Amino acid sequence: MSDNVVDLPLPGAAKPRDTTFEVVAADLTKAGRVKRRLTSRTATIASLVIAVIWTIPTFGLLLSSFRPEELIRTTGWWTVFQNPGFTLDNYRDVLFSSSSSAPQLGSYFVNSLAISIPATIFPLVLASMAAYAFAWIKFKWSGALFVFIFALQIVPIQMALIPLLQMFTTALQPMQEQIHAAIPIIPEDTYLQVWIAHTIFALPLAIFLLHNFISEIPSEVIEAAKVDGASHSQLFFQIVLPLALPAIASFAIFQFLWVWNDLLVALVFSGGTADVAPLTQRLAELSGNRGQDWQRLTAGAFVSLVVPLIVFFSLQRYFVRGLLAGSTKG
Amino acid sequence: MTTSDLIGKIIQVLVGLAAFAAVLGLVLFFIDRAPKKGRDVIQLVAFLLPAMILVAIGLVYPAIRTTITAFGDKAGNFIGLDNFVWMFTQPEALVTLRNTVIWVVLVPLVSTIVGLAYAVFIDKSRGERIYKALVFMPLAISFVGAGIIWKFVYEYRPAERDQIGLLNQILVWFGQEPVLWLQTEPINTLLLIVVLIWVETGFAMVVLSASIKGVPIEQLEAAELDGTNAWQRFRNVTLPSIRGGLVVVVTTITIATLKVFDIVRTMTGGNFNTSVVANEMYTQAFRAVQPGRGAALALILFVLVLPIVIYNVRVMRQQKEIR
Numbered sequence: 001m002s003d004n005v006v007d008l009p010l011p012g013a014a015k016p017r018d019t020t021f022e023v024v025a026a027d028l029t030k031a032g033r034v035k036r037r038l039t040s041r042t043a044t045i046a047s048l049v050i051a052v053i054w055t056i057p058t059f060g061l062l063l064s065s066f067r068p069e070e071l072i073r074t075t076g077w078w079t080v081f082q083n084p085g086f087t088l089d090n091y092r093d094v095l096f097s098s099s100s101s102a103p104q105l106g107s108y109f110v111n112s113l114a115i116s117i118p119a120t121i122f123p124l125v126l127a128s129m130a131a132y133a134f135a136w137i138k139f140k141w142s143g144a145l146f147v148f149i150f151a152l153q154i155v156p157i158q159m160a161l162i163p164l165l166q167m168f169t170t171a172l173q174p175m176q177e178q179i180h181a182a183i184p185i186i187p188e189d190t191y192l193q194v195w196i197a198h199t200i201f202a203l204p205l206a207i208f209l210l211h212n213f214i215s216e217i218p219s220e221v222i223e224a225a226k227v228d229g230a231s232h233s234q235l236f237f238q239i240v241l242p243l244a245l246p247a248i249a250s251f252a253i254f255q256f257l258w259v260w261n262d263l264l265v266a267l268v269f270s271g272g273t274a275d276v277a278p279l280t281q282r283l284a285e286l287s288g289n290r291g292q293d294w295q296r297l298t299a300g301a302f303v304s305l306v307v308p309l310i311v312f313f314s315l316q317r318y319f320v321r322g323l324l325a326g327s328t329k330g
Numbered sequence: 331m332t333t334s335d336l337i338g339k340i341i342q343v344l345v346g347l348a349a350f351a352a353v354l355g356l357v358l359f360f361i362d363r364a365p366k367k368g369r370d371v372i373q374l375v376a377f378l379l380p381a382m383i384l385v386a387i388g389l390v391y392p393a394i395r396t397t398i399t400a401f402g403d404k405a406g407n408f409i410g411l412d413n414f415v416w417m418f419t420q421p422e423a424l425v426t427l428r429n430t431v432i433w434v435v436l437v438p439l440v441s442t443i444v445g446l447a448y449a450v451f452i453d454k455s456r457g458e459r460i461y462k463a464l465v466f467m468p469l470a471i472s473f474v475g476a477g478i479i480w481k482f483v484y485e486y487r488p489a490e491r492d493q494i495g496l497l498n499q500i501l502v503w504f505g506q507e508p509v510l511w512l513q514t515e516p517i518n519t520l521l522l523i524v525v526l527i528w529v530e531t532g533f534a535m536v537v538l539s540a541s542i543k544g545v546p547i548e549q550l551e552a553a554e555l556d557g558t559n560a561w562q563r564f565r566n567v568t569l570p571s572i573r574g575g576l577v578v579v580v581t582t583i584t585i586a587t588l589k590v591f592d593i594v595r596t597m598t599g600g601n602f603n604t605s606v607v608a609n610e611m612y613t614q615a616f617r618a619v620q621p622g623r624g625a626a627l628a629l630i631l632f633v634l635v636l637p638i639v640i641y642n643v644r645v646m647r648q649q650k651e652i653r
Contacts, residue, residue, distance in 0.1 A: 043455070047448055050444065055464050057482070057496070076495075114340075125354065145382075152390070155632065156589055156635060158631055160388060163392035163395040163396060191342060195346065196384075200384045203381050231362045231373075232377065261471070261474070261475075263595065263596075267612070283478065284595055297478050297481075309470055312467065
């Protein structure tokens with residue numbers, strides 16, 4: 001068949017006079033190329049301007065965080081060549097200084113990590129199990145229940161905060177106190193509430209996205225394993241999880257960044273002490289109470305940005321993929 | 331932070347992860363050995379129930395409770411629509427609603443347009459990846475971090491001293507007096523909006539850039555042969571074929587804007603008439619101890635989000651049918 005097929009002109013380009021067509025086309029593209037070069041020059045300038053505007057605020061903050069306190073307070077960062085001077089004192093002060101007025105971000109940094117890592121793992125495991133059940137275990141109301149879970153995404157978490165907090169206070173608080181009594185090194189305020197809250201709020205979207213991915217695994221693969229006598233948990237761990245790993249990875253990046261950057265859930269459930277509260281909460285507090293301490297705010301902001309930026313720049317490809325798949329999360 | 335604190339925290343995390351793994355492992359171990367008769371049901375329950383219980387106690391029940399709370403006073407007595415009357419009559423609450431409307435109109439509009447223009451400009455250009463990363467970066471930053479970054483840009487110093495905020499310095503370069511940006515109405519709300527636009531443009535750009543790359547190249551070439559100019563091609567070929575991406579972008583940004591909280595909290599705390607619904611909800615419920623009013627505001631948020639989501643779902647369905 002391929003022998004008879006002439007290179008068909010595209011539907012829109014089909015013109016009766018075939019021989020002149022090519023000449024005209026060549027002319028057009030030449031003119032087009034010139035025009036394109038002109039438009040692309042304006043486009044390049046416009047995109048350069050946008051890129052610069054978008055980068056300058058962050059750059060100014062980064063530069064300032066390395067300038068001595070005296071210079072930050074009296075001169076703009078753009079005068080850095082007239083007023084040179086670089087120091088790491090700001091970072092030393094915000095991270096390690098133990099004076100009571102210092103931000104002491106070191107322990108909040110640890111808190112951010114201690115909150116984010118489990119709060120990424122828990123919902124992902126639970127959601128992939130549920131997604132597997134929705135995709136590969138047949139049961140009554142499966143479809144309806146799945147739509148219901150999907151619909152839960154539209155409940156703003158603001159609606160869930162107060163009742164959830166009340167429940168935690170009555171149910172979890174006594175348990176935490178008992179744990180503290182038994183193992184004194186674990187403080188009364190633990191990460192438990194924040195972990196659970198983040199896990200719950202992540203579940204609807206995670207189930208939805210992972211289901212989309214897991215349900216597209218070819219059914220032959222699943223059936224073959226079933227015939228070989230694999231149980232559901234074997235299927236899940238040995239076939240579904242490895243195959244769904246790319247989707248799980250990109251959602252994991254998302255969930256990690258979302259938890260790391262969260263303020264609202266932390267404000268409500270962390271209690272605000274250095275035992276539990278994450279960086280964002282401490283920084284918001286500093287920005288409100290000590291809004292003039294720019295040597296601390298600039299360095300502190302960058303301490304909080306450094307982990308997301310590393311995650312972002314090293315895993316950008318997965319991040320974009322997750323974004324395109326999950327562009328429904330608010 | 332002392333070393334024992336740090337050890338305590340690490341132990342906490344490890345204990346948490348270990349407990350989680352142990353419970354799951356036990357459950358999965360036992361369902362594989364469940365009696366043949368009810369095995370299917372038991373397995374289903376084991377896989378599905380943990381997530382379902384969490385969602386039920388953490389989202390479904392609270393949402394219902396909040397809806398009821400919205401119709402009660404401080405003590406929980408039923409007071410009908412009083413909280414909503416408060417919301418739509420008191421000047422300070424009305425300012426909040428007005429601000430939210432301004433946010434919801436401006437943020438999706440501007441960030442989608444800028445994001446789309448940028449995505450078109452840099453499409454297939456040299457250094458596209460770097461261009462993308464620069465505008466995209468704010469998306470990885472927390473709103474709190476973004477708030478501090480921009481507060482620094484808006485920082486004010488009296489005219490006789492050197493400015494340290496970039497925006498006022500630009501004014502000074504043009505011979506103007508510096509302005510106390512965040513205290514000056516109504517410009518302060520607009521300046522807070524700039525922060526969210528700065529964040530969301532990257533999102534719009536990435537999604538739309540992916541849709542632009544999906545526009546059939548044949549159609550674009552055909553249109554070019556027909557003698558159309560770049561703008562006509564964009565208007566008549568590109569724009570219709572990225573409609574799906576546009577809907578996703580606009581709805582997602584709109585919902586994110588409705589829920590915006592951190593930026594307002596960090597930059598002004600909602601003072602100087604900059605509050606929005608999500609921030610006011612927090613203030614009323616957790617600072618002013620007015621759970622009824624807080625719940626009513628949360629409910630309003632839900633009602634505002636609802637039509638957007640319904641529209642989104644309908645567009646998604648239509649597209650599935652076309653395919």
